[in-house]
Amino acid sequence: DVAVLTPYQSSVATNQMINVFQDKAKTAGWNATVVDTRGDMGQLASRIEDVVAAKVAAIVLVSVDPTQIQDQVNAAAAAGIPVITIDGAKAPGVVLNVTSDNFELGTKLSDFLFDKLGGKGNIVKFFYSAHPGVHQRELALDAALKKYPDIKVIADHYVVVPGPIDDARKTTENWLKSQGDQIDAVWAAWDEPAIGAQLAIEADKPDSKIIIAGIDGNPQAVEMIKACGHIKGTVSQDFDAMADLAAEGLTQILAGKTPEKAEIYAPAKLITPETLGVTCP
């Protein structure tokens, strides 16, 4: 038995990783069960204790920074249960972390957007600092802003979860009213707020030149890029690859071997109209 635990199953990215991992697990003959705690870390800690008590063969944490629940991870390690993380972080007791580097993702996103703006312009930002990974992207933005003194953040919004798309849509509508002419680009810490921003702009200011970019490669966002919307790019984390790598690593671990590297980075690639082979006017 393999226990897959996450606080964010309903987030698109996390969900995709879990689904791919479950498929791999099925072919590998593991019995994988998923536990979602709806963003609640205290619950997550409790559920880890439960699966330790149930003596599962391995624990897979998805989209969690294990240092947020270090004691429970230690307890699992002490019970001889290997813990691997996907989209997590390195920590004592974690045998393997397969992830993409969130800071790197944030840098890629910022560079792409600033490049598109020609190094000059006003952006608005959607962020969510409560999630350590997403927070890293924000830090990457701050670093990038230092390099581009002509880019200014003129408004920001802490996205409300659940309901990020609707929240971002309303917020963008309001921004369009107050400073619609000044906004040149929308920086979204992940794709869902980017989708919300796209919906607002397409409804309220379809001719504006505002560009949007996000992170994840969320299929809905990709579709919007394909349709020549305002979203011009998303930094796609290769979730399939991550789940794949995690499943491979787990196979080795269950076979008694240690993986060569304790941390594997999955490549991230930028998706733009060009990479999708469409030409927009």
Next chain:
Amino acid sequence: MSQSPFLALDGLVKHFGATKALDGADLVLEAGSVHALVGENGAGKSTLIKTLSGLYQPDAGAIRLDGQPISIDGPRSAEALGLRFIHQELNLVPHFDTVDNAWIGRRHPRRGPFIDGRAMRARVAEVAARIAPDLPLDKPAARLTPGQRQMAEIVRALMEPARLVVMDEPTSSLSEGEAERLHDIVRQLSAERCAVLFISHRLDEVVDLCDRYTVLRNGRTVGAGSVSDTSRAGLVAMMSGTEIAGTASGQPSLPLWERVGERGTASVSPDETIAAPAFPHPNPPHKGEGASGQNPVLAADLGFGPAGSHVSFAIRPGEIVGLYGLVGAGRSSLLKTIWGATPGRGLIALDGQVPGPGPAGRIARGMAYVPEDRRREGLANSLSIEQNLSLAHLSDFRALASIPAPSRAKIRAFAQATGARLRLVAAGPDRSPATLSGGNQQKLLFGRWLGRPIRVLLVDEPTRGVDVGAKGEIHGEMRRIAADGAAVLMATSDIEELLALSTRVLVLHAGRLVAELDGPSLTRAAVVAAAFGHAPDEQMPPSERSA
């Protein structure tokens, strides 16, 4: 129609757990008659009519209408049979006004698919004009006085033609004039061949108004017949189970308190508890004779009520001062203001000193208050009877004086003593007050203050819904309290009670003090005249005359 009576109840039985509320109750009602249903508190009267209204299903027995056995499976079917009910505990929707309340459960007049507010109001105004011309129609029930709410209920019951109107103590919070008007309505109904089943503890009224009577005792019918063949004393004797020869204060039937024993709890006999030292025997009947030389215990000089009227008066030790007025005259407002529960301008002084703010400050100085509206202002139904009894002075029940933890044993002892003293009929002290009959709830409220030294007692309708025997007990307690040197201020709508107890009477009319009557000027006629606002000049209180 010729032979079989209009309505017959045969051997009704109804249990609530171990309590037998009805235990073979019979009743025969002729069409167009005014029929009295009397009995002590807890005898089962309200339970009987709730069974008739379909609210309770009887455990045994039959109901026959026009000779046909029927089953009434809910309030709706009782309504359909032309039976109307005014229940004892008033059942209005607090935020609905009189008009909306009157129409609940009826087919509303409509315009298209929507209700027609104007037609609704017109119909209610028409009915109210006959019964209660002063009743405010647009005030939410929550802001009506209990008397006004009672009238609103009566209006509701008379909205549509009926074959039988059942009234459970409709006059208990009405004063003389309004009760008189209700009596006229009852006679009129009877003349229109609508039967009336009338429950009341005011036996004079029963003798005056009703043609026939049925007496219930402990859930069983113990007598029935024509009112003209009996007398007040005869009714009392039947109700309490003593011989005709007995007096009005004859030996009562045993309190059901004992039934506690059946359920495994320790049973207490009344004798034991009456002997409890906390309660000296009440003094023999005493009509408070405040010695004129003494300083007043209570002096009040304050504004009160929505209209902001001003009164000033003083009460000397040993006096029982009655407060009379029509429904809505402001008696309750005045008492609440004195009690510190509603803000008022002005001062009160207790033994010459101003008490602390709010009810707590008054209690600390030995004041006590019995509110009028027991359901909304008196009882917490989620607490048990004994907990309700102990609420006003919880700190008296500490096991250790320094630890604010009440001792259950002490509370139980107090509850049992008080219960026995007032002949409180209940299934057990640990039950909810919601299971008590109306009169017993009233006793509970009064009992709260027994066993405490009292300097000033404010009582609002002390015996509303209380049976004759227990009324005597409560009167006795009030007299004892006065005789011990306290001042008693009593608001009542029962003019008999007023005249029997008061040394002096203050009459309010529309929020103003219009008369102060004592000695020879204290007559029934003078009180009623003043209450209606026809105060002759010499009855004006001295304070107002000089002003």
Next chain:
Amino acid sequence: MILLRRYGTLFALALIVLVFTIASPQAFGTMSNLINITQQMSLLAIVAIGATLVMVLGEFDLSVSAVVSFAGIAAAALFAAGVPVPVVMIAVLVAAVAMGAISGFLVARYRVPSFIATLAFGTVIGGLTFWISNGATMFSGIPAGFRDLGRGTLAGVPVPTLWLIGTAIVFWLLLDQTEFGRRLYAIGGNREAARLVGLPVRRDMVVAFALCAALAGLAGLLLTARLGSAHPTGGGGYLLQAYAAVFLGMTAFREGEPSVPGTLVGAAIIAVISNGLTILGVPSFLQDLLTGAIILAAVLVRNFGRDGD
């Protein structure tokens, strides 16, 4: 002063609008922004109107957010299976009504406290929603014809606003002008009395819960139409806000009873605050602080000076 107490919350709304207009005449105080606000409040207000019905009974329905999410996901799943728009809408609304009726039945028949009954039943609905969606956001196959029900304008009025106006009128009439509405208020005001006069208490309660769920289902459909995607927890944000709107509305009129106009005022206050603060560019944390503070002030306006307990 009496007027202030009577319509305090309404004044508060006017005052809030006024302050924002002064602070930002070009952005906030424009007609187009005010119309925009009506659109932004529409889904919340529709859910809140449903909650109003149940609150009139003195009960809570905590499953509304679960029903919103469910309706969105169920519709998306049916679209993905190629079911035509009208059939999808009817099927989803019928399912929502059935869910509400079950909650109502548990509350009315077995006297389960509505708080716990609907919370537990909402969890069940949430499980169903996860099952259907596999926990994922669903966005493919949603037809444009359906999407137009939640976007665009008609004669200059945003379509969601039209839905809100329609819902508000129907339910205002229902609550205020029909016998059914009177009965709900009577049951909520004094259930015992309602029973004593023979009102069909159980049936009316079931109907009220069913209507509440129907409106939550409608909101879920409109949300999916508006976003072009359905999220398995997309309705999560509506629960507390809907009840906040109802409670704010209770302080707006009459004897503190829930009412449709009151709820609209409540929802408008919530929508105006978040629109105005965003337009003024107030930072996130301050937005929370101010939102809470303004709502408290709006409620206190009415209660100030009045004597407590």
Next chain:
Amino acid sequence: MILLRRYGTLFALALIVLVFTIASPQAFGTMSNLINITQQMSLLAIVAIGATLVMVLGEFDLSVSAVVSFAGIAAAALFAAGVPVPVVMIAVLVAAVAMGAISGFLVARYRVPSFIATLAFGTVIGGLTFWISNGATMFSGIPAGFRDLGRGTLAGVPVPTLWLIGTAIVFWLLLDQTEFGRRLYAIGGNREAARLVGLPVRRDMVVAFALCAALAGLAGLLLTARLGSAHPTGGGGYLLQAYAAVFLGMTAFREGEPSVPGTLVGAAIIAVISNGLTILGVPSFLQDLLTGAIILAAVLVRNFGRDGD
């Protein structure tokens, strides 16, 4: 049958434990897992005991989750500034008490419905929490000495369980055995009657809200100690669950009044269900379905056969 109705929810708990034990004797039914459950339920139960106090008054405090989050973040921020453990704990608890007292004051003095007052005030607290934390999870500087207050065992009993036991005993005594507790029940039963017999209604209400917030603050501290990190929305999960525990508990004993033992039973049911289902490896969506269904069943046990409306 009467017993079943009287203690239905308690039976339900026993039955749930029994079923899980049969289903998984080696993992669920072990002593160590049962002890583990007491630890897992401890924070929720502490918050729920606080909520019980307020529910006894017939009021809600919806700011508990905000206070839990606030306490955790405030403690982490103070630790980061190098403040010693006892000072931090006292400061945080004092702040929590002050917050509760403010809510209580608004409710008692101005008669603002507690639902909206505490919801709005909770939003304010949430804003504060975001301000302090800048919206981010805080990890650094939390001393091991503090962390030990939320982890490890003492004489074989997990430390959080000990906190729960202590809290439960103190508050059970307070509610059940003291004049203060009796007064709270009286105020909740009939506020007007309580006022007329001279009870200090306002003061008692303020104290009850303050105590409720204090317990939420304690839970926030323990949560941070247990996780070694503080999350600005870390308390979010406790709100509905705490009230679910109280409501479940109300169906467990007596005449449906909230009580500390009842709340413990309620919290235990919630904890046992999620522990048991996780151990059995039930998939997520089914867990929701079953959790909801089991809670409904637990409540219905008592109400079945009883006559509704």
